[in-house]
Amino acid sequence: MQTQIVNYLNDKNNWLAEQVNVAFPTPQSIEGRDLYLQAEKSKEYKLTQQFQLLSSTWIDDVVLVDFHRLTIIFSVLQATQWANESEKEKLVIEFLTQIILSDEYQLYVGFMGATPAAALIGKLDIENQVMLLSDVVIAPEYKEKNQVNDFISDVLRYLAVNGKNISSVIHPTLG
Structure with missing residues (x-):
């Protein structure tokens, strides 16, 4: 099971890293990629049945x-993880704004009214x-105890409404 999770995450990280594999990437986007990939090493994920993740909206x-x-908007939300180091935050924004949208990986943003409040990356097998x-991130002004859980639940409901059949979910370890 853990090997399957690692494979999904490695594929996602490779997809993101390839976004700056172009003829003339900016040095800032390369530095941002390296910061992003370094941060990914400390994150833990697990596999959970979809219904167990449905919580309040x-x-x-x-x-x-x-x-x-x-x-x-997605990139700026993601970079808030480096908000206490503004130079690193700018580098991560530079890297993530290079993302070319694809059918394989989807980016999602959650809004409270007109304000971006959360973001994540999804891939359905x-x-x-x-x-x-x-890459679940909550805007600093919205961080509360269960917001990550609730945002995952909201995205799963969105996917269900849009006809996606999901039995299990690989997600960050919550808590």
Whole structure:
């Protein structure tokens, strides 16, 4: 089981790292990639049955990122993890704004009213009905005890409404 989780995460990290494998990447995007990948090493994930993750609703609206402005919002939310180090935060934003949207990996942003409040990356393995929900981040002004759990629940509801059949979810260890 742990090998399967590691494989999903390695694939996601490789996909993200490849976003700056272009002819002339900016030095800032390369530095941001390295910071991002280093931070990923300390995160822990587990596999849980989908129904066990359904909790109370929190977010007003879950949005699939499907144009560049939303990619920027996603990137800024993700970079808040480095908010106490503004230079690193800028580098991570530079890296993540290079993301080219794909069918394989989806970016999601959660809104409270018109304010971006949460973001994550998702990948659905249709054949195995396994959903990877990674890079879950909550905007600092919305961080409370169960917000990560509730945002994952909101995204799962969004996916169900949109016809996605999911039996289990790989997600960050909550708590």
